[in-house]
Amino acid sequence: MRALKILLVLVVLFGGLFVAADRAAVHFAETEAASKIKSSQGLSSEPSVSVKGFPFLTQVLGGSLDEIEISMGGITATAEGREVEVTEVRAELRDVTVNSTFSSAVAGSAEGSALISYADLSKSAPKGATVGYAGPERAAKGQVKVSGPLGDLVEGAGIDVPDAFKGLLSDDFTTYSTVSMENGDTVRLRADELPDLPVPGFQGRLKDVVDYDLKIDGMPSTVELDKITMVENGLRFSGTGKDVSLTG
Incomplete structure (x- = not known):
């Protein structure tokens, strides 16, 4: 019985460490992705990036992420010099394949949306x-x-x-x-x-x-x-x- 209790404690301990490491990796990946998307897409500010699915690390090892949500600001529209804001700009990217060096990522499918208020x-x-x-x-x-x-x-x-x-x-x-x-x-x-x-x-x-x-x-x-x-x-x-x- 004592050995079983120790085993259960170790399982919980290592499980907690894995979850913590997994969430830390997600945060790092989201931050890096936001920076790269801003640079590659010519955005005026960094987008908000959210990687879905758990665990993240096993997805990375497989070279494919289930889903990524991106929300962006700083998008404008102009008519004869008159500038207005485009709001609620979002993209949902699915089946995202990353290369071995994580320097590129391609989504198999994407859905985008945006709003201009009256x-x-x-x-x-x-x-x-x-x-x-x-x-x-x-x-x-x-x-x-x-x-x-x-x-x-x-x-x-x-x-x-x-x-x-x-x-x-x-x-x-x-x-x-x-x-x-x-x-x-x-x-x-x-x-x-x-x-x-x-x-x-x-x-x-x-x-x-x-x-x-x-x-x-x-x-x-990324938003067509x-x-x-x-x-x-x-x-x-x-x-x-x-x-x-x-x-x-």
Whole structure:
């Protein structure tokens, strides 16, 4: 009985030491990975890296990690010099293969997501315009609501209005724009139809103002976004990838 008790104590002791060593190794690996991802992907700040699965050391010995989660900050989008923040940028990488020197890592599959809030999206909109949620029916069609005082929008666009027509621009302006993504890094807003304007000849000029592109800058190659969903708090991007390199 005494020998059994000693054996159990040793098992618990060595088990605790193994867990401690395993967690220390995970922390070191996460720190090193964050540094390499920042450098290789050109990020402005280090991402948060979380290695999933236990035990970690046995995964390393096998040269493959089950799953890695990455969350990033410092991603921005710009439209004609107006800069806004892209938030909730995340990537989930699975079946990550590392080489014998741990200098490179490639994920067999990846899922990425990001969000631009309507408040931030409005910062990129033409002066005088506000971008907002268009309701579930229009959101299902990929549309957002663009609105604002017509006079402010025309003035912000630098459109000269004859004095005789300025009094006609007191109403609010509302249209619905379809959102799409081009080349994996450019968000396009295109008005489907403009309301009748009280000033002759302004329809086309105003559409040129309302239609604009938003370029996402600094999105790492580990997040390849190609789908946009209109949710109540903003535009959510998502996408998948295969054979994604974490270090180059």
